[in-house]
Structure formats: C-alpha cells, structure tokens
Amino acid sequence: MTPQRETEDLGGSQAGPLQAHARIVRAQLLAFLLDGLHEDLNRVHDKPYIEEKDAARQPDEQVADETWANYRARNDSVMVDHFQVHGLGVGVAW
Numbered sequence: 225m226t227p228q229r230e231t232e233d234l235g236g237s238q239a240g241p242l243q244a245h246a247r248i249v250r251a252q253l254l255a256f257l258l259d260g261l262h263e264d265l266n267r268v269h270d271k272p273y274i275e276e277k278d279a280a281r282q283p284d285e286q287v288a289d290e291t292w293a294n295y296r297a298r299n300d301s302v303m304v305d306h307f308q309v310h311g312l313g314v315g316v317a318w
Contacts, residue, residue, distance in 0.1 A: 262303040271298045 274294045279287045292310040 258303065262299070262301050265301040265303060267300040268298055274298070 274297060276294075277290065288310070296304070
C-alpha cells in the first residue's frame with residue numbers, strides 16, 4: 225500500500241469533501257456512543273442539582289477545582305476515571 229493510499233484510507237486530505245464529511249459523521253457517532261456508554265456506567269444515579277457560583281474575582285485554579293468537583297458529583301463512571309483528567313499542569317507526567 226502506498227503512503228498516499230494509506231492517507232486516503234484514513235480519511236486524509238487527499239480524500240475529498242465527501243470523505244471529510246464521512247470522517248465528521250464517524251467522529252460524531254463515536255462521541256454519541258462513548259457518551260451513552262458513560263451514562264450507562266455512571267455510578268451516580270440521583271444526580272444532585274448544583275447551582276453555579278459567580279466566578280468573578282476568583283483565581284482560575286479555584287474555579288477549575290470547584291467546577292471539576294461539581295462535574296464529578298454528577299458524573300462518576302469508568303469513562304471519567306480513564307479518559308477525563310483534571311489538574312494536569314506543565315511538567316506533570318502521565
């Protein structure tokens with residue numbers, strides 16, 4: 225298989241507008257399926273109502289920590305555990 229053919233098979237720039245559209249549709253389908261899997265595996269069954277606070281005049285790090293805590297209060301699944309990470313700063317190794 226030639227490099228150009230491999231690029232076309234992967235939906236690369238050589239593929240044209242119909243292939244680009246198909247690539248977008250595949251990405252949307254994958255996002256839909258992963259979201260459904262997350263909801264099915266969510267350990268939180270009764271999601272609490274969390275009122276958003278005004279983030280003005282607060283440090284970004286504090287706002288991020290509060291937002292992440294609120295998100296985790298409603299979303300706790302294997303998908304979140306493995307694929308969503310909070311608090312990675314510069315120089316932090318995986």
